[in-house]
Amino acid sequence: MVDQSPVDGTYRADGTAPLSKTRSTLTDQIWQQLRNDVLSGRQSPGKRLRLDALKEEYGVGFSTLREALWRLSAEGLVVSNSRKGFQVSPVLRDELIDMTRLRILLEQMALDEAIQNGNDEWEARLLSTFHRLSKYKQTDGQPWDHWHKTFHNDLVWPCRSPVLQQLRNQLHDHSRRYRHAVRNDPNRDDLGEHRALLDACLERNAQKAKALMAQHLQLTTDLVLASFDR
Amino acid sequence: MVDQSPVDGTYRADGTAPLSKTRSTLTDQIWQQLRNDVLSGRQSPGKRLRLDALKEEYGVGFSTLREALWRLSAEGLVVSNSRKGFQVSPVLRDELIDMTRLRILLEQMALDEAIQNGNDEWEARLLSTFHRLSKYKQTDGQPWDHWHKTFHNDLVWPCRSPVLQQLRNQLHDHSRRYRHAVRNDPNRDDLGEHRALLDACLERNAQKAKALMAQHLQLTTDLVLASFDR
DNA sequence: AGGTCTTGTTTTTTCGAAAAAAACTCGCCA
DNA sequence: TGGCGAGTTTTTTTCGAAAAAACAAGACCT
Structure with missing residues (x-):
């Protein structure tokens, strides 16, 4: 169970890895690129991934690609x-449908514990991330995705269960593939929903926060499902 | 999220893959072997895995090994x-500790749904698998591990949530590494615990089954923890 | 002694070639 | 027409060599 978010959590618009003492391996970079392309829908679901084509597209050898692919x-x-x-x-x-049901359960579980343990640092973090999120629209793609994920992670930041965090992230990322499959509903108040979650957390109102979370996730899912049926 | 149990669920003492129309790839085989060796503790936790050594040990080339390793x-x-x-x-x-807490929750969730949906086939399956499990002792290693996992899977067989099943399996496998780290307590009644679970399911007593499951998992964990502290 | 520079050795990473499969083509036949 | 099979092309799988990086052992300096 490896943490699947970018190693240091920093976000860079161009997707470059941050400089560090030890340069990361090619396999790592390609894995990250491919992963991102799959999650963002640039490599669309079901698409056959031919080695030759990928070799061209990403400019690396067979082994590197295959290592990244096995990982994915x-x-x-x-x-x-x-x-x-x-x-x-x-x-x-x-x-x-299945995934959403699980996600709601896990997110609520984490939320419960987060609200129990929450402290000042948490509140500061949440406000800061929410502020950043508010600068972007869902249609902005990558940057929105980044801050959206960060916000959801921050919501449950005080939950001290790495395993639960890990499972949450796994499901969150998988859902992203679905989310990107549809154009977003223009008269949905995304930011409002997130603000409501934020407020419920600041109030330490676990019941409310959990209910809002369920609604939030279910709404997204329903929209995706609707577009599935068209 | 790929199902991580042997593809067809059959068990073979020698670990050979079942014959099928299309031979499986070398990477697949090595992955399975290595995986088994890690889960069974033959490759002990923390051990450095040098490519050269593995090349000798498993008799395959670099790429094959690296693909398997990335997968793991x-x-x-x-x-x-x-x-x-x-x-x-x-x-x-x-x-x-963390993992066990999550496992208990997920197993209980699955158990609830299983007992709701359970039918005749389920009962037959459970009895059959329990019978097979009863032929082995925990010290028998591989065969016991196999039927033990199968029994636990069968317990929640009617739960129609592939994602939940997937997460359960993930955590079950990870736990196995810990279980193998300790000699088993001789005056623990393993089989009895499993029979009690079986009975509760046949009675469709969800509350009882869930309580037993929690006890079962917690007991194993406590034994492992005890040996950790020595 | 403790640090660090150099140099030689080990280990990992990456590549492209060769082998092995799979997919496709096209002619043949019923 | 539709299925079968030989031969050809494409694509995947596997390997070992070469490049790059990490590591280890001394030599040297402060």
Whole structure:
């Protein structure tokens, strides 16, 4: 169970890795790129991933690609068809429903514990991240995605269960693939929903926060499902 | 999120893959072998995995090994230290505690739904698997591990949530690494605990089953923790 | 002694070539 | 028409060599 978010949590618009003492390996970089492309929908669900084509596209050798692909396949973002190459995991209506149900449960669990343990630093963090999130619209793509994920992570920041955090992240990332499949509803008040969550946390009102979280996740899912059925 | 149990669920004492139309790839086989060795403790926690040594030990080339290792690293069974090779993930007291808490919750959730949906086929399956499990002792290693996992999977077989099943399996496998770290307590009644779970399910007594499950998992954990502190 | 520079050794990372499979083409036949 | 099979092309899988990085052992300096 490796933490699957960028190592240091910093966000860079161009996707470059931050400089550090030890340069990261190529496999790592390509993994990150591919992962991002899959999550953002640039590599669309179900698409066959031919090694030759990827070699061109990402400018690296076979082994590097295959290492990255196996990694993604263990995460479930890519499926490997024995001896018939790789393919971006398809999106399935039922999986989305199933996943959302689990997500709601896990997020609520984490939220409960977060609100129990929350302190000043938490509040500061939340406000700061919310402020940053408010600068972007969902249609802004990458930057919005980044701060959105960060905000949701910050919401449950005081929850001291790495395993739970890990599972949350796993499901969050998977959901992103679905979210990107649809154009966003223009008369939905995204920011408002997040502000409501923020407020409930500042009030330490666990019941309210959990209810809002369920609504928030369910609403997104319903919109995606609606577009599925068209 | 790929299902991480052997593809077809059959068990073979010698660990050979079942014959099928399309032979599986070498990477797949090595992944499975390495995975098993890590879970069974044959490759002990924290151990540095040198490529050269593995090349000898498993008789395959670099790429094959690295693909398998990356896969395991995505599952969290191995950690990759950028440019400093791989190592079996160490076991951590806190992680075990954390994981157990989550496991209890997920298992209970699944159990609830299973008991709701359970039917005749379920009962037959459970009895059959329990019978097979009863033929082995925990010290028998692989075969016991196999039927033990199968039994726990069968307990929640009617739960129709692939995502939940997936997460359960993930945590179950991880726990196995901890379980194997200790000699089993001789005056613990393993089989009895499992029979009690079986009975509660046949009675469709969800409350009882959930309580037993919590006890079952917690007891194992406590034994492991005790040996940690020595 | 403690630090650090140099140099040689080990280990990991990355690449492209060769082997092995799979997919495709096209002619043949029923 | 539709299925079968030989031969060809494409694509994947596997390997070992070469490059790059990490590590270890002394030599030297303060």
